[in-house]
Amino acid sequence: MGYLSPYFEHDVFVSYSHGDPHGKGTSVLKSWTSGLLNELEEHILAIDPEFEELAIWRDEKLDPTQLLTPELKARVKSSAILFIVMSPHYLKSRWCGDELSWFKEQIQDRARDPERVFIIRAVRTDTGKWPDFLRDERGFAPLGFAFHHPENDAPFCWAGSDAERKEYLQCLGTLRTTLMKRLRELREREKARVVTQKPARRSPDGTRRIYLHARPEDAPICEDVSTYLSRDGLKPISLPISLSKELPDWTLESKLRIKAAKDCDALALVRAENDKKLDNALADIVTREREQMQEQRGGADLPCAVLDQTGRDLPEIFSAFGVERFDLRDQAWTGEFRHWLDKASLASMEAQP
Numbered sequence: 001m002g003y004l005s006p007y008f009e010h011d012v013f014v015s016y017s018h019g020d021p022h023g024k025g026t027s028v029l030k031s032w033t034s035g036l037l038n039e040l041e042e043h044i045l046a047i048d049p050e051f052e053e054l055a056i057w058r059d060e061k062l063d064p065t066q067l068l069t070p071e072l073k074a075r076v077k078s079s080a081i082l083f084i085v086m087s088p089h090y091l092k093s094r095w096c097g098d099e100l101s102w103f104k105e106q107i108q109d110r111a112r113d114p115e116r117v118f119i120i121r122a123v124r125t126d127t128g129k130w131p132d133f134l135r136d137e138r139g140f141a142p143l144g145f146a147f148h149h150p151e152n153d154a155p156f157c158w159a160g161s162d163a164e165r166k167e168y169l170q171c172l173g174t175l176r177t178t179l180m181k182r183l184r185e186l187r188e189r190e191k192a193r194v195v196t197q198k199p200a201r202r203s204p205d206g207t208r209r210i211y212l213h214a215r216p217e218d219a220p221i222c223e224d225v226s227t228y229l230s231r232d233g234l235k236p237i238s239l240p241i242s243l244s245k246e247l248p249d250w251t252l253e254s255k256l257r258i259k260a261a262k263d264c265d266a267l268a269l270v271r272a273e274n275d276k277k278l279d280n281a282l283a284d285i286v287t288r289e290r291e292q293m294q295e296q297r298g299g300a301d302l303p304c305a306v307l308d309q310t311g312r313d314l315p316e317i318f319s320a321f322g323v324e325r326f327d328l329r330d331q332a333w334t335g336e337f338r339h340w341l342d343k344a345s346l347a348s349m350e351a352q353p
Contacts, residue, residue, distance in 0.1 A: 002055030003183055006346050007190040009078035009339060011183060014058040016085035016122075017093050028159050033085050033122065034058075035157075036147070036172070043176050051180065056083075074332035078339050080186055081116050081179070082107070084134075086144070087123035091130070107133045115182055119144030120175070122155045145175045208345065211261035212236040213285065214270035221272050221328075225307055228334050229268075234341075237264055258289055262296035266303040266341055274310040282306065286321050303344040305337065 002011045014037060019029030037058060044051050057075055076082065084090070107117060119134070121144050135142070147155040147168065156168035210229055214222035226236040237260055239253070261267055267290060269282045286304060294302050305324040306314060314325050324340055326333045 003051055003053050004080050004187055004190070005053065005055075007187070007343060008080040010055045010057040010075060010080070012056040012081045012083055012179070013076050013079035014056065014083040014085065015076075015090075016058075016083075017087060017089035019087060019089045029087060029089065029123065032155060032158060036085075036120070036122075039172060040176055040179070043172065044180060047176075048180065051183070054183075073330065074336050074339075077336055081118060081182065083118050083120060085120045085122050086125055088125055089123075091125060115178075116186075118175070118179070121146045121148060124148055124150075124153045145171055145178075147171050207235045208233075208266075208341065209235045209237050209264040210266050210268050210341075211257070211264040212238045212268050212270065213257065213282075214238070214272070215278070215281075218270055218272040221309060222270050225268075225270060225328070229337075232334050232338050234338075236268075237261075254289055257285070258292050258296060261289075261293045261302065264302070265345060266305065267293065268337075269304070269306050271306050271308040271310060271314075274312050279315055283315065283317050286318060286323055290321070301344075303341070305340065307333070307337075 002008065004011050014033075016033050017029070018027045020027040037056060041054065041056055044054060057079065117134075119142055149167075156164040156171065212222060212226060212229070214225075222238065226238070229236045239256055239260065267285075269285060271278065271282060290302060290304055294300060303324075304322070305326055306318065307326050307328055308314070309328045311327065311329060314323065318325070326337050326340075330336075
């Protein structure tokens, strides 16, 4: 549970480097970061009981910038706010290096909402070495929360020193106030989004059904996806592959799809190849058939996702229609898909009169 549950699994995900390149298991930077996070959480809980369920995710036993497991990626994606504890070690991390494209996607996803990335300037860095996606539209690094003097390398209260305790507490107070304000805004925004959405039609037998679409030639992949979804307690629904091969009239196939999808909780499209014709066919389902599916559902929204095996970005039209993308190559895709579906299902239930 978290403050923003069930809209997000975690309220905050902390991305930082331990500053322990030789793996000795001890690091002043790690201890400083841990102390900051502990004090931040304690101050928030002491001030307002509203935040008793606050969930700040960090694992002090591992360095998340070095171990990019599928589980960690899923945790980042399901977090409302991303904390970046900036240091020279962080700029050398895999998240700003080997995994640049994935990390950039996470930053830009949060950039669509106001201030969902908090940069904590722990150790002085050369801002000219910051990745471009951590800068504003003019190329400037954001001010963030400066926990060190401009001329000093180390942060306030470095190595347990109390010499700059006053400055440290002032910065901590600003961070605390800003975070509490942002969390409240995000919660109100998510609540408002739920209220404005039309309720989805429930499946007749109460199960969560997923209409799963794939080309006949992609039947093996579709069967694998169907197996994974079934293991997660979902019920995939598709036109029989043999029927799709035999239908001479594409219009008839479309009508059958619309009829079958109207009682489903979501629409999932399999993208097995990086093929422009396939993208166009899937886009037609998203832009034309989905609208008719929703009409059949009394105007209720039908969440839509593309289950992608290509590793390539979707054309912009998919984003314009609110389509989510899940990478089938990522072992955590089923968990991410289920979390996305849970949010959509909850929104539908809360929107019902």
